[in-house]
Each structure stands twice: as C-alpha cells, then as structure tokens.
Amino acid sequence: MQSEINIKVGNKPPRDYFELINSQIAESVMRVIINEEVNKMGYSKFKKIKDVIKKFNLDMSSVRLFSNVGAIEPSDWLKETLQRAETALLTNEKAKAERIISPILSEVYENYKDRLSFFSGEAINISAKDNLAGECDFFFSLHPPKMYIDAPIISLAEAKDEDMEWGIAQCAAQMYGAKLFNEQENKPMPFIYGCVTTGTDWQFLKLENDIYYVDNKIYTDLREILGVWHYVINLFL
Numbered sequence: 001m002q003s004e005i006n007i008k009v010g011n012k013p014p015r016d017y018f019e020l021i022n023s024q025i026a027e028s029v030m031r032v033i034i035n036e037e038v039n040k041m042g043y044s045k046f047k048k049i050k051d052v053i054k055k056f057n058l059d060m061s062s063v064r065l066f067s068n069v070g071a072i073e074p075s076d077w078l079k080e081t082l083q084r085a086e087t088a089l090l091t092n093e094k095a096k097a098e099r100i101i102s103p104i105l106s107e108v109y110e111n112y113k114d115r116l117s118f119f120s121g122e123a124i125n126i127s128a129k130d131n132l133a134g135e136c137d138f139f140f141s142l143h144p145p146k147m148y149i150d151a152p153i154i155s156l157a158e159a160k161d162e163d164m165e166w167g168i169a170q171c172a173a174q175m176y177g178a179k180l181f182n183e184q185e186n187k188p189m190p191f192i193y194g195c196v197t198t199g200t201d202w203q204f205l206k207l208e209n210d211i212y213y214v215d216n217k218i219y220t221d222l223r224e225i226l227g228v229w230h231y232v233i234n235l236f237l
Contacts, residue, residue, distance in 0.1 A: 042134025043177065046169040049212065055130070056176055058210045065204055065215040069231045071223035078107045082222075097137055097159040100199035104222070105138055105157060108229040115237060117141040122149055124177050126184075132177040139178065142189075142236050151185035153178040154236045155193040164203060167196035168214065175207045193232045204228060 046052050053060055074082075085099040102120065109118040119139050126132040139156040141149065156174050160167030171194040182188050191208035202225050206213040219225050 042128070042131055043136070043170050043173040044134065045131045046173045047166050049165075049169045049172050049214070052169055052172045052176065053212070058176070058212060060212040060214060062216045063213050064217060065206055065213060066217075066228055066231060069224070069227045071221070072226040072230055074222055074226060075107060078103055078222075093159045093161045096161070096199040101138065101157065101159050101197055104225065105229070108226065108233065109140070111230070112233055112237070114144060115142070116233070117143055117145050117150070119149060124149070124153070124174065124181055126177045126180045132173065132180065136174050136178075139174075140233065151187035152182040152189045153192065154189060155195070155232055157195045157197060160196055160198055162198060164196060164198065164201065164218075167198075168203065168205065171196045171205060172207070172212055175205065175212075179207060189236075202228075204232075 049060060052058065081103045082100060085103075088095070088099055105118065109116060117140070119141065120137065121135050122139075123133065123135050124139075125134070136156055137159045140154050142152050142154045143150050156171060156178060158167050158171040158174065160170075175192050175194040178192055179189070182192075191206055194205040194207070196203055196205075200220060202219040203217075204215040204219075206215075219228060
C-alpha cells in the first residue's frame with residue numbers, strides 16, 4: 001500500500017534572505033578576484049634582489065653564512081623517497097617541490113614538530129600594492145603546531161625550476177614580508193633565514209638589520225643541506 005506524501009509549500013522567503021545570499025555571493029566573487037590579482041602581482045613580481053632592496057631601502061652583502069656546520073645523515077625513509085623521485089618525470093617547480101623539497105624539509109621538521117609549525121603553500125599577505133603578498137612555498141614558524149599561521153616566522157624556502165636569480169629575489173621579498181608580519185603581530189625577530197632551491201641546488205639568505213646576507217656557497221650535498229637546516233632552526237630554539 002502506497003503511503004500518501006503531502007508537500008506543504010511554505011511562505012515566500014523574506015527579501016532579507018535574498019539580500020543576504022546576494023551579498024555572500026558578491027563577497028565570494030570579490031575574494032576570488034582579489035586572490036587572482038594577488039597571484040598576478042605579489043612576491044613573484046620581483047625578478048632581481050636589487051628590485052627588493054631599492055623598493056624597501058634595504059642593503060645586501062655576499063658572505064659565507066655557514067663555516068662550521070656539520071653534515072647530517074639522511075634517514076632511510078628520505079633516501080628511499082628521493083631515490084623514487086629520481087625515476088619520476090620532474091619537469092616543473094610543483095613536481096620538484098612535492099617530490100624532493102618537501103620530503104627534505106619534512107625530515108628536518110620531524111625533529112622539532114613539538115616546537116615548530118611547518119607550512120606549505122600558505123599566503124603571507126602584507127601589502128598587495130607593494131607586492132608583499134601571495135603564497136609562499138614553505139616556511140617554519142616558532143610555535144607548536146597550529147592549524148593557522150602565527151608569528152614568528154623564522155625561515156622560508158622558495159622552489160624555483162631553474163632561475164635561481166628570480167628565486168633569490170622572490171625569497172628575499174617573502175623574507176621581508178615575514179619580517180613585517182612578525183612585527184605586526186608584536187613578535188619581532190632579530191633575523192630571518194630564507195632559501196631558494198631547484199631541488200638540487202640550495203642557496204641560503206639571512207635578513208638582519210635590513211641587510212640581506214646572501215650565502216656565496218650553493219649547497220648540493222644532501223648531508224650538508226640537512227646540516228644547515230638543523231643549524232638554522234637551532235638558532236631560534
């Protein structure tokens with residue numbers, strides 16, 4: 001026996017309901033437009049580090065940042081992960097970031113996961129008009145793991161396919177943005193480290209007293225790369 005279903009049509013929704021929906025749609029559209037504009041501009045607009053230096057009245061010096069850093073052996077997990085990556089077709093920044101750079105940084109983070117937060121692909125938006133906005137590939141913050149970005153940010157890493165000069169400029173801009181973010185959150189740091197990498201070549205930077213110190217050594221040995229990252233993080237602990 002079929003049961004009878006009665007459908008009651010309620011009153012027409014009030015006008016305020018449609019106004020609310022329209023405002024939410026408009027807000028969502030504007031958010032998408034703003035994000036697209038930020039991505040068109042932002043940190044990636046800086047092609048050379050001198051552009052960052054001139055725009056924000058900073059300075060730069062080429063130095064050897066790390067003279068007595070010990071090499072650290074990678075774990076079996078990292079060795080196997082990178083060996084598998086060698087058999088993959090890594091033709092762009094995203095692939096290298098996911099298959100090479102992220103595992104290396106994750107291995108470093110594993111040793112400090114109760115004291116640091118590790119973020120990937122999150123935005124540090126300070127000033128879109130000054131191109132200090134947009135996503136950053138990777139960065140560490142000095143606080144126990146959280147589901148949101150908090151200060152202080154202590155170091156960043158930027159993945160670049162081949163153009164290291166562009167990567168250094170972009171990383172430098174992100175470091176300055178992170179410095180301002182820390183200051184806005186009332187958690188200033190005396191210095192911030194950055195790194196640009198192709199996955200094979202790793203070059204480090206330090207921002208201190210509005211001066212970029214760019215390491216004149218490019219690291220390619222995995223054990224040295226791990227050693228530098230551990231050294232950098234322990235400076236803040």
